[in-house]
Amino acid sequence: MIAHLFKGVITALITPLRDGNVDEAAFKKLLERQIAAGVHGVVPMGTTGESATLHPDEHKRVVEMCVEIAAGRIRVIAGAGASATDKAIELSRFAKSVGADGTLVVTPYYNRPSQEGLRAHFEAVADAVELPMLLYNVPGRTGVDLANETVKALSAHPNIVGIKDATGDLSRISWMRANIEGQFDLISGDDPSYLGYAAHGGAGVISVTSNVAPEGMVALHDAIQGGDLATARSWQDRLIALHKGLFLDNSPSPTKYALSTLGYCTEEVRLPLAQTRADVRPHIDAAMVAAGIS
Template identity: 80%
Template sequence: MTAPLFKGVITALITPLRDGNVDEAAFEALLERQIAAGVHGVVPMGTTGESASLTGDEHRRVIELCVKIAAGRVRVIAGAGASGTDKAIERVQHAKTVGADGALVVTPYYNRPSQAGLQAHFEAIAEAVQLPVLLYNVPGRTGVDLANATVAALAAHPNIVGIKDATGDMGRISWMRAHIPGPFDLISGDDASVLGYCAHGGTGVISVASNVAPEAMVALYNAVASGDLALARTWQDRLADLQSALFLDSSPSPAKYALAKLGLCTEEVRLPLVPTRDGVKPAIDAALAAAGLG
């Protein structure tokens, strides 16, 4: 069996902000922390990176900075989705130009295309740029669900190498393993179900929680990958409260609050997001303590 191109713990990086601007020093420190913890890859400018509210110049700068700092030590999968196909192609081309290892392309949001439109969108991107593409299905945010049959059709394209599945539906991965021949990376986009997803044959997780607890998420993945499910459950139990708490408010506000508690960045987010509500903070504090990060 061909080894997966993308696997393991891949952190969906936050974008630290200070006084309205990207805090590049904090970004570098956060990325170095991820690499030291043993993560297998990072995603700059995904949903967790506030890609929807940063400017085009900021988007490009964060990806360039990430590639430069990573310097080949971990894979960089650039967030490159857009609601329009031409814009998505521009972003994937930029990712290739600056040296990213792949592109994470979310289903077009707001305009809610049909399955035929989704297939045409992703095929146009894959044809335009010679860079590995991960599909990203997160219907709770985009308003459209990438159907299993559409994923299978897209998997036939050599530049479409896998999917980030943020549906939390364990039945999908079993269907895809049965109906997609050849190598195709199956990556969870849902921290809480990563143990089950990888036990079903997934190759990894694109994680929000690993922003805050990268070592523990790596230990969880490594336990699953080695077949030690008892150890994996121990790590999952330790992380369960944190995985939940980071979504008690609009993400990535809770992750930024947790990282601010650890002294790694400010809580600042870009409007229309606002900082985590005071009423949620005690639950995050308790989850940090449960994860050994109090």
Template identity: 50%
Template sequence: MERFHGALTALVTPFIDGKLDEQGLVDLIEYQIAGGIHGIVPCGTTGESATLDFDEHKRVIDITVKTVAGRVPVIAGTGANSTSEAIELTESAKKSGADAVLSVVPYYNKPNQEGIYRHFKAIAEAVDIPMFLYNVPGRTVIHVLPETVARLAQIPTIIGIKEACGDLGQISDVIRLCPAEFIVVSGDDFSAMPTIFIGGKGVISVVSNVDPGGMARVMEAALAGDSVGARDGHYRLFPLMRLMFKTPSPGPAKKALQLIGRMKDSEPRLPMTGPDEATTELLRLELQRLGMI
């Protein structure tokens, strides 16, 4: 498996009574690696980065890097809608020893394409570390357009993009316009398999929190050109993928981890809440079907 390819987990952040559960984080990382995951992505949206303060954010990345200890790549979430804050978090991730960073398109303030370009260019010029862009218009409102991605791909340290637009046409344009070595990974589980078959290299996954081995096998099959194996693995996990977003993420992922005995306290931080009783029961039934409980 090449570096930064395959199934990379958008890792949830464990809390106990609202406070960072450091041992729980270590245990969760070990579960991921034992399951055969290809990389770890702490402090993304699924890691509740929006409600981590700066010290907690830096601590989660530091613990992740130390626990992983080089066994798989660590791509640290360091994005912000303030360029100076994104630079500060990126500098901290580099000090911690992260292999790369993931930087989201600025949210809420709605910059134009030139503003997006200058934002990422400023981060890349300030900190010498491999960077993945992160396009998730469902959360940020705006897209980074394929033409802007192609401009940014000319910057040597901007090596790829997590593309969560849900549009295979747009993903195709990114792949078509960018250099061959530019790494495009899916930003959601549903489009992961087809993204590989149009030239992508993997996924930053939510469902792999719960079943790292299952998602890793889907990506390995797809990257090997085994369309039947990839399709079978995709449909095996598809109902669980759906449930990961039945109520706001990461609530269902954390509840599923609690149900399989991998997390003590599944409550996310407000304003996020855990899944309702009906969703919890659906999760329980699906995990039983998969043989995980």
């Protein structure tokens, strides 16, 4: 059996804000809750962490703080994606310097490079920093799709250890399992389809939902790993409205709203994001009830 470096439930952490600044006390409270719930890892400064709007010094402080608080109890995979390759290298070097277990590097957004450019980008980052890297493919946000064949080529690099696939296309994982040799961690980046992704051989999920329902996501994962599909489907049914509800408005605003109702942080997001619309809130409230969260 192949040993996965990154697996299980990995929470794509929000970054709590208060009065325009990172709320470090709330961040610690949120992270301790994740660890107590049994998640296997966290991603600070990914998309859900509002990495696109935080300043570089804030980005680095959140990563550093996450590593310090986690203190080796769970994996910390630092978001290190950027439109510019040099910036991705800088963020990856910083993640290594503070002791992160790996990086999550998204396809460069907005500038829409070719497949050749994508391959050169990821190889340049991996060559520059000896730290395990997960590729991150989320074409709905970045405007560019990392093709299966490019993923296969990149999998040969010793520092590129897997992919977060947020396309929701379950045929991709089957192609990768059939065509990529050796250890390569296949991680879902789409909560609603995680059950299916795991059935196709996925090692875990980088989850938005686990910000709000970490115990439920861990229970879903454990049921899958234990081969108890009836229990896994039961958890899927309980969580599906929350999976969907957290994306009824600009993410991570609904997640911050949900966590604010639980007393973990404020709803504050940074422009151009706006707080969750009033008409969306009842749907999130109902989804939380359905998931057994109060």
